Amino acid sequence: MGNTSFILASIGVFLVVILLLVIILLVAKKYLSPSGNVNIEINGDKTINVPQGSSLMTTLNENGIFLPSACGGKASCGQCKV
Structure with a gap:
């Protein structure tokens, strides 16, 4: 069970990081694009x-x-x- 919870936690952290990067890009596009x-x-x-x-x-x-x-x-x- 230790490996399974570590893998799930890693996937969760990865998804959160990707989501934050997408949000940063969308905000930057809103303010920097003509x-x-x-x-x-x-x-x-x-x-x-x-x-x-x-x-x-x-x-x-x-x-x-x-x-x-x-x-x-x-x-x-x-x-x-x-």
Whole structure:
């Protein structure tokens, strides 16, 4: 019985540690991740309101504004000059 209770206690401690780490990550995500909406003004005449977190190239493409980019919108070629 000594080994069984030790194994069960070890599993319990392991689960508690994992649960605490998950809680810490969720709290950190809540306070450190961008949230809410931002306004993007395009050439002074069109404004779009979009949620934070995605890339500018993706957001513009989703709203019908297409910029030329040789890298496919990964911001590695410097062709878009946003």
